[in-house]
Amino acid sequence: MSPEPKKDSREYNPDIGVASDAPSHKAPMLWMGLVMLTLVVLTFFSMWGREKISIRASPIIPELSALAQTGRDIINTQCMACHGVDGTGFSKKDPPLLHPMYREEIFPDFHFKRVLREGRPQKNWRFGPMPSQPQLSDADMNGIIAFVREVHTATGVE
Ligand code: HEC
Numbered sequence: 001m002s003p004e005p006k007k008d009s010r011e012y013n014p015d016i017g018v019a020s021d022a023p024s025h026k027a028p029m030l031w032m033g034l035v036m037l038t039l040v041v042l043t044f045f046s047m048w049g050r051e052k053i054s055i056r057a058s059p060i061i062p063e064l065s066a067l068a069q070t071g072r073d074i075i076n077t078q079c080m081a082c083h084g085v086d087g088t089g090f091s092k093k094d095p096p097l098l099h100p101m102y103r104e105e106i107f108p109d110f111h112f113k114r115v116l117r118e119g120r121p122q123k124n125w126r127f128g129p130m131p132s133q134p135q136l137s138d139a140d141m142n143g144i145i146a147f148v149r150e151v152h153t154a155t156g157v158e
Contacts, residue, residue: 071143
């Protein structure tokens with residue numbers, strides 16, 4: 001007596017000539033769905049907590065002038081806690097000094113120096129106020145400004 005034909009759908013199906021578990025046209029759709037879901041999830045997480053203004057490009061640190069190097073050293077000691085290494089401020093708690101909004105034409109040297117001398121209340125970011133930096137000499141400030149300008153130029157932010 002021949003055995004009962006199995007109802008298992010995975011068995012070879014002589015009617016259609018292929019194993020019924022052969023890849024069907026549904027498989028690519030499933031993969032596309034998964035890829036799209038992953039993209040949506042990644043987009044969501046990358047936008048989560050994003051600052052209202054973000055830095056446009058990763059800064060390129062060029063071969064620095066001696067003056068800009070002094071500024072870089074000052075930034076990486078006295079300003080780093082709030083503005084990040086090299087003033088890049090990439091974390092969610094520090095405003096980036098290398099942001100395009102501090103480029104020369106909209107943030108000229110005299111304005112830069114006034115902020116350093118007098119500080120300023122919170123305005124462009126949500127990190128609280130910028131405290132005044134009375135310890136900085138004029139030469140220190142020139143160094144800081146030179147660093148920011150040289151990085152802007154190298155990065156193409158002008
Ligand atoms: C205690 C934290 C803190 C320290 C230390 C600090 N800053 Fe700031 N700074 C801030 C914050 C916060 C802002 C953003 C204020 C705002 O919302 O516009 C800021 C803004 C600035 C701005 C932009 C101001 C403007 O008008 O938009 C400059 C330039 C700046 N800081 C330079 C420096 C330099 C250079 C140093 C080191 C000598 C320094 N800061 C040290 C917190 C700090």
